[in-house]
Amino acid sequence: MRNGRRGRRVKGFVNQQAAQKIRKRSKTWKLMKKNWLLYMFLLPAALYIAIFHYGPMYGLQIAFRDYKAVNGIWGSKWVGLKWITTFMDTPRFWMIFKNTLKISLYSLISFPFPIILAVFLNNVRNVRRKKFVQTVTYMPHFISTVVLVGMLSLFLSPRNGIVNMLAGLFGGPTDTYFMGRADYFSHIYVWSGIWQSMGWGSIIYVAALTGVDQELHDAAQVDGANKLQRIWHIDIPSILPTIIIMLILRLGSIMGVGYEKVYLMQNSLNITSSEVISTYVYKMGLQDQRFSYSAAIGLFNNVINFIVLIIANKTADKVSGSSLW
Amino acid sequence: MQRMIRTRGRSANRIRQSWDNRLFDALANTFLILLTIVTLYPLWFVLVASFTDYKLINAGTLLLYPRGFQVAGYKMVFADWRVWTGYANTLFYTVCGTAFGALVTILAGYAFSRKDLPGSGILMKLFIFTMYFGGGLIPTYLMIKNLGLLDTRLLMILQGSVSVHNVIVVRSFMRTNIPDELLDAATIDGCGNGTFFMSIVMPLSKAILAVMVLYIAVSHWNSYFNALIYLTDRYKYPLQVFLRQILLQTAENHELAEDVEAVMEMQQMVATIRYSIIVVSTAPILCLYPFIQKYFVKGVMIGSVKG
Numbered sequence: 107m108r109n110g111r112r113g114r115r116v117k118g119f120v121n122q123q124a125a126q127k128i129r130k131r132s133k134t135w136k137l138m139k140k141n142w143l144l145y146m147f148l149l150p151a152a153l154y155i156a157i158f159h160y161g162p163m164y165g166l167q168i169a170f171r172d173y174k175a176v177n178g179i180w181g182s183k184w185v186g187l188k189w190i191t192t193f194m195d196t197p198r199f200w201m202i203f204k205n206t207l208k209i210s211l212y213s214l215i216s217f218p219f220p221i222i223l224a225v226f227l228n229n230v231r232n233v234r235r236k237k238f239v240q241t242v243t244y245m246p247h248f249i250s251t252v253v254l255v256g257m258l259s260l261f262l263s264p265r266n267g268i269v270n271m272l273a274g275l276f277g278g279p280t281d282t283y284f285m286g287r288a289d290y291f292s293h294i295y296v297w298s299g300i301w302q303s304m305g306w307g308s309i310i311y312v313a314a315l316t317g318v319d320q321e322l323h324d325a326a327q328v329d330g331a332n333k334l335q336r337i338w339h340i341d342i343p344s345i346l347p348t349i350i351i352m353l354i355l356r357l358g359s360i361m362g363v364g365y366e367k368v369y370l371m372q373n374s375l376n377i378t379s380s381e382v383i384s385t386y387v388y389k390m391g392l393q394d395q396r397f398s399y400s401a402a403i404g405l406f407n408n409v410i411n412f413i414v415l416i417i418a419n420k421t422a423d424k425v426s427g428s429s430l431w
Numbered sequence: 432m433q434r435m436i437r438t439r440g441r442s443a444n445r446i447r448q449s450w451d452n453r454l455f456d457a458l459a460n461t462f463l464i465l466l467t468i469v470t471l472y473p474l475w476f477v478l479v480a481s482f483t484d485y486k487l488i489n490a491g492t493l494l495l496y497p498r499g500f501q502v503a504g505y506k507m508v509f510a511d512w513r514v515w516t517g518y519a520n521t522l523f524y525t526v527c528g529t530a531f532g533a534l535v536t537i538l539a540g541y542a543f544s545r546k547d548l549p550g551s552g553i554l555m556k557l558f559i560f561t562m563y564f565g566g567g568l569i570p571t572y573l574m575i576k577n578l579g580l581l582d583t584r585l586l587m588i589l590q591g592s593v594s595v596h597n598v599i600v601v602r603s604f605m606r607t608n609i610p611d612e613l614l615d616a617a618t619i620d621g622c623g624n625g626t627f628f629m630s631i632v633m634p635l636s637k638a639i640l641a642v643m644v645l646y647i648a649v650s651h652w653n654s655y656f657n658a659l660i661y662l663t664d665r666y667k668y669p670l671q672v673f674l675r676q677i678l679l680q681t682a683e684n685h686e687l688a689e690d691v692e693a694v695m696e697m698q699q700m701v702a703t704i705r706y707s708i709i710v711v712s713t714a715p716i717l718c719l720y721p722f723i724q725k726y727f728v729k730g731v732m733i734g735s736v737k738g
Contacts, residue, residue: 122712134549144542145626146655148554151539152592153554155558161574164564168573223466241721242467244728248716250653252671253709256678260705266491268476280491301470309731332451357518358563363567370679384568391569392660404567406607 169402189402220307243305286375358415474662504707517670531594642730
């Protein structure tokens with residue numbers, strides 16, 4: 107008798123679950139029908155992403171094939187990892203790999219600059235002065251890469267550049283061809299990047315700093331903490347989650363040296379330190395038409411990026427509890 | 432400078448600062464002043480140099496204001512057909528691309544902000560994945576080639592107009608600024624999705640629309656690599672591609688100069704022409720920028736909301 111009751115109860119429960127499922131499904135269906143217009147809203151963006159992002163991802167398989175345009179993607183022969191090993195066997199591989207890594211790692215020093223700027227800006231009490239500094243430092247962000255590199259080559263020109271002129275004032279040589287020197291390339295690249303993006307990068311930290319609890323500052327002040335101590339023990343810990351998120355994003359592009367600026371700054375004299383994976387991909391692929399080979403190199407680079415991003419995200423999650431996903 | 436000293440005096444009167452705080456202030460302010468100079472001077476120099484006598488420029492003179500005022504550089508720039516063609520093309524791509532991009536982004540951002548849309552979560556994940564992984568240059572090129580979009584103006588308008596980051600920014604904005612209660616109330620009143628979007632969402636979203644328009648417009652104005660890769664017809668080139676030729680490639684354009692003397696003069700004036708063209712190409716954005724700055728900052732701030 108007891109058993110029977112339990113059986114009935116279990117049966118009832120199962121029925122209930124099934125009914126709930128059906129109800130939920132029909133509710134979903136109803137919602138979808140009611141909101142059909144919203145799906146239309148999503149359609150153009152979804153098409154765009156499909157064509158410009160997922161289409162190429164599908165085409166990425168040519169990295170493992172011997173792509174010939176006449177055969178199409180599917181008709182081309184599968185060659186496995188041939189292209190990646192070809193790339194690793196080229197004499198220039200280590201040079202390109204090292205350059206990419208060197209410029210990427212060197213670029214990381216730009217990371218703290220926006221934070222320092224934000225902390226200093228936060229210290230300015232005069233609103234108009236703060237606004238002025240912000241307006242000025244955001245400005246270079248809006249200059250195009252072409253113009254930035256154009257300005258660099260004008261200022262650093264060995265014939266009439268102001269940098270050489272300044273060097274002359276301090277007794278240095280006045281005819282250094284900075285843009286043509288392989289040993290200066292990474293410095294020019296990284297420091298002009300800091301010049302261009304430091305102010306813009308600080309916005310996010312300035313915003314985070316305005317959310318810091320003022321009572322903490324008041325309490326610390328009563329306890330006799332000076333400004334530097336308060337920044338170190340209150341401000342920085344408060345904006346740490348923001349800092350970590352930005353750092354993860356930054357690490358995710360560790361090998362992603364953009365080709366735009368590097369390509370513009372390249373010339374035959376500095377090529378030994380300015381050839382990076384992305385510019386090599388461009389040259390092999392679009393100038394020499396070696397599609398499969400260069401797609402494979404691009405993939406090699408992307409995969410490294412993606413792995414670093416995942417590791418950085420995991421580590422950040424474990425160490426500090428903040429992560430991207 | 433004097434004003435700054437005065438404000439410092441005032442704050443010192445209000446609270447007696449200890450020496451270590453004063454030292455910190457001094458260091459911080461010195462840093463900010465130096466940074467302002469380092470940021471502003473190169474821009475100022477470009478402007479000044481574009482109006483300065485080319486002999487002084489070629490001698491490598493440090494300038495604080497235009498000397499030997501002249502506009503010969505600008506005359507040369509405006510006599511170059513590439514500048515006019517490039518400007519017209521850039522304007523066309525920027526206007527059309529921005530209109531298209533802003534529309535698509537706002538529509539998608541709004542739809543993603545709704546919590547009662549089955550399947551949108553998965554779609555969002557698919558969108559976000561493309562921020563971290565992509566096919567890369569060559570597969571994208573082949574895709575575009577297969578679509579028959581190589582060397583078309585349509586591609587220049589479409590490509591780069593929609594970015595997942597912008598969609599997320601719009602979604603965050605809509606989630607915080609359009610309360611669910613509003614939708615509930617409107618639904619009870621018999622208002623459908625279309626009417627709700629047009630008559631309630633859009634008027635409340637002017638700020639984010641401005642942010643999107645500006646973001647997309649600036650990225651179109653400044654982009655050059657897509658044109659470099661996908662365009663072969665130079666009458667379709669945007670300004671940035673011509674800028675690259677004029678600023679960075681040593682082979683100068685001699686189409687304008689028939690005789691040797693004119694060529695000689697052109698070579699003398701290369702630097703001045705370059706400074707002038709930087710001003711001509713960048714002035715529109717930098718002049719508008721102080722007025723629209725707050726919208727840009729707003730965009731960054733909304734974008735920083737995790738979600």
